[in-house]
Amino acid sequence: MQDALLQATALRKHYGPRPAVADVSLAVRRGELLGLLGPNGAGKSTTVAMLCGLLPPDGGEIRLGGQALLAEPDAAKRRIGLVPQELALFETLSARRNVELFGALYGLDRARQRQRAQAVLAQVGLLERADEAPRAFSGGMKRRLHIACALVHEPDLIVLDEPTAGVDPHSRNAIFELLEGLKRAGKALIYTSHYMEEVERLADRIVILDHGRVVAEGRLAELLQRLEGGQGLDIELAQGEPELAALQSLPGVQGLRREGSRLRLALADWQAGIAVLQALAAQGLQPARWSSSRVTLEDLFLTLTGRQLRD
Numbered sequence: 001m002q003d004a005l006l007q008a009t010a011l012r013k014h015y016g017p018r019p020a021v022a023d024v025s026l027a028v029r030r031g032e033l034l035g036l037l038g039p040n041g042a043g044k045s046t047t048v049a050m051l052c053g054l055l056p057p058d059g060g061e062i063r064l065g066g067q068a069l070l071a072e073p074d075a076a077k078r079r080i081g082l083v084p085q086e087l088a089l090f091e092t093l094s095a096r097r098n099v100e101l102f103g104a105l106y107g108l109d110r111a112r113q114r115q116r117a118q119a120v121l122a123q124v125g126l127l128e129r130a131d132e133a134p135r136a137f138s139g140g141m142k143r144r145l146h147i148a149c150a151l152v153h154e155p156d157l158i159v160l161d162e163p164t165a166g167v168d169p170h171s172r173n174a175i176f177e178l179l180e181g182l183k184r185a186g187k188a189l190i191y192t193s194h195y196m197e198e199v200e201r202l203a204d205r206i207v208i209l210d211h212g213r214v215v216a217e218g219r220l221a222e223l224l225q226r227l228e229g230g231q232g233l234d235i236e237l238a239q240g241e242p243e244l245a246a247l248q249s250l251p252g253v254q255g256l257r258r259e260g261s262r263l264r265l266a267l268a269d270w271q272a273g274i275a276v277l278q279a280l281a282a283q284g285l286q287p288a289r290w291s292s293s294r295v296t297l298e299d300l301f302l303t304l305t306g307r308q309l310r311d
């Protein structure tokens with residue numbers, strides 16, 4: 001991609017004989033949020049660790065601002081702010097001191113640490129609580145403090161690894177608004193999640209990972225176009241055990257998942273929906289209710305891999 005701030009090509013990483021990342025290429029520009037979507041174990045965190053220079057890849061290349069990242073890892077790290085999945089705060093120090101310490105790690109002098117801590121705590125909406133220790137904070141406040149720590153050195157690229165895990169709805173919205181503001185300010189962002197709703201809302205472009213490989217990449221509309229004419233069908237069964245294989249083999253049934261008495265189908269068209277309802281009737285099963293809805297990234301993932309995003 002021309003004008004990419006970060007470009008990764010053919011990344012690979014093995015833990016023992018098993019590939020955690022088998023082949024991942026991606027790129028992100030300034031002013032853009034790239035969503036990295038995949039189920040647990042797809043390789044998102046491993047990819048992110050390589051992109052941030054924390055884990056050496058077994059193969060492939062990463063360029064940041066046109067420079068090979070591994071050639072000058074320290075300079076690269078100063079341009080990247082990472083919000084890791086695991087919280088790593090000093091629980092007994094004040095929020096302000098936490099941010100200043102991260103500033104010190106990035107080489108900011110004392111005056112700049114103070115100035116930047118004030119600015120980023122305001123940015124994440126924690127200025128009023130700045131002098132309290134995070135041990136008393138909610139999960140969402142801790143996560144916002146973590147984001148403040150990642151922003152202290154004014155990075156060009158901000159990488160967030162599942163930043164809404166354990167976060168209440170209020171903080172979640174605050175995080176989304178913050179990320180949208182960072183994007184408008186020209187930052188490049190990478191955001192990993194296994195929640196397709198988050199990625200659908202936030203991402204300008206999306207990379208879908210499965211088993212360490214990119215299974216789809218593009219803008220949301222482009223990805224959903226692959227299921228063009230497609231329909232989502234939700235069926236709630238009153239009782240009984242459906243023969244899933246029989247439903248799956250019907251023409252136009254692209255994906256099927258079951259959660260208890262509920263079935264979700266990704267269909268090529270409405271004909272397929274009618275065939276499914278008829279097949280259920282032939283199995284002696286009566287839907288308690290059914291409804292259609294637009295296709296989602298979840299349906300695309302189901303269609304591409306035969307599995308669902310969530311466990």
Ligand SMILES: Nc1ncnc2c1ncn2[C@@H]1O[C@H](COP(=O)(O)OP(=O)(O)OP(=O)(O)O)[C@@H](O)[C@H]1O
Nearest residue numbers: 015019020038039040041042043044045046047194
């Ligand atoms: N340090 C490690 N040692 C051995 N195997 C690992 C290590 N880290 C990750 N793996 C394995 O590599 C694969 C990819 O893991 P990774 O954490 O990158 O996935 P993920 O998409 O981030 O998952 P999650 O959403 O659960 O965080 C998994 O099979 C995982 O078990």
